[in-house]
Amino acid sequence: MRTMxxxxxxxxxxxxxxxxxxxxxxxxxNAADAAENRAxxxxxxxxxxxxxxxxxxxxxxxxxxxxxxxxxxxAIDEADVNADAMTPNEQEAAVxxx
Numbered sequence: 041m042r043t044m045x046x047x048x049x050x051x052x053x054x055x056x057x058x059x060x061x062x063x064x065x066x067x068x069x070n071a072a073d074a075a076e077n078r079a080x081x082x083x084x085x086x087x088x089x090x091x092x093x094x095x096x097x098x099x100x101x102x103x104x105x106x107x108x109x110x111x112x113x114x115a116i117d118e119a120d121v122n123a124d125a126m127t128p129n130e131q132e133a134a135v136x137x138x
Contacts, residue, residue: 067123068116071135075109112137 079102086098116134123131 065117067121067126067131067134068113070131071116071137072109072113074135075105075112079103079106079109108137 082098082102082105086095086102089095089098112135121134126134
């Protein structure tokens, strides 16, 4: 799971690095918010986990997801992406690291 997330982040970072534009911090903020929402879900799952080991694993996943969201936000902001020139699908892919 972690490897797939890291690979997705790497692909998104490369795609965003090739972009240039007028900059739009809201797209990066959306990426961080989306990751935080996914991390919150994982943390809720950890609270309801059947075992301590399962809870720990879910908490670790939540931490990774949140860290990757912050990295994605930074990559989007540094790439100076012009979100207005992107299609909704491209924006969604950037936010979700696809």
